[in-house]
Amino acid sequence: MHPELSAFLLSTAVIFVAELGDKSQLMAMTFAARYRARDVLLAITAATLIVHLASVGIGRFIGSAFAEQQHWITLAAGVAFLIFAAWTLRGDELTDEEAAKARKAKGTALLAVGTAFFLAELGDKTMLATIALATREPWFGTWIGSTLGMVAADALAILVGAILGRKLPERVIKIGAAILFAIFGLVLIGEGLGWIG
Template sequence: MIATIGLAIGIVFLAELGDKSQLMALTFALRYRWWVVLGGITAATASVHVLSVAIGHFLGAALPTTAIAWVAAVTFLAVGVWTLRELAGDDGAEPAPPRFATAAPFFVVLSAFLLAELGDRTMFATAALATDNNWAAVWLGSTIGMVAADALAIGAGILLGKHLPERAIGFGSGLLFLFIGALTAVNTAVPALGLGAAIGIAAAAPAAAGAALWWLHSRREIRETPVTSTDTSDIEGRRVGGQP
């Protein structure tokens, strides 16, 4: 059993390095306290992996992964758009947290990771491991492996959050959610597409959003720039006094 736990930890940890779940963990760590993010990830991971080992060990069934992936993609895109919309509409002061961030943070993280991990490659890996190994050991090891990988991303988010203003964190979070949603949609629509190509296509969404925000900000600055006028009364006064 110990060997199975170690095997599951190693496989899942390596599979999660560079995966979208780490990017999500970093994004949430910019918005919420680290223990809330870690708790939500742990609960979501434990729940999803219970389902995956049950599928692999007991049922041998499959989930409607395509439908779940589309729901996850739409959810992430909606959160990204909502975040950027509320931040872009303020008057330049430090923005209040967007509405999704004022909800119970634990449940926000939990639901997001549940959607993201259902049908993810990690779920298939744990299901495959559970077919030939002790299901409890696979569940425990896979949960530990994923939480450990995402904890690295949370640490990166904490470090970034200490050196970035609230506005930058808000815009960065919105753009990252757009990228995650677009990447999920691209991988779902064209599963045979390579990772590099999928990332390149998905990056168009936050790039377009960033360009639109920059344009809106530029127009606002132009409108708010005061028009300087020449004080003619002073000039006329100097002319009356004989000065040129």
């Protein structure tokens, strides 16, 4: 399989899972109650493209700067994914203040939603997961895949919220996402230690 396609598929899956139950999904549902779903998705996509482009840039820099120590980078990425598993189990909730800001956002939908998502994603686990992926995977596939994974997960939240009027079953999603993060982290640690691949 072509490396860019592999990076695209991997990052789409990993970021989709990372976004499930994330506060960004809750923000998407809140904004969708105020603005048209299309406008919310366009704003999410624009903000995600920018944040994840910066993320892959950081990841590529780290990967290039420490190319001689690739096994250490792989180990660090594996540990990071184990941390993401714990972070996912802990949960990520939208505070009352964040929900109020989302409801009261003024201006056009694209500007209000895009700015809120951009700020919410800085330092979020999806940004950090994208950085970790980009240390070892081609940047373009990682960038487009991570963006698609996040937008797809947020679109799912908007759709489910609109149809069912309630949240996704959070406990099941948290456990499933945490297990997938842990598996991915253990595989990376195995690769870094030379046990796999």
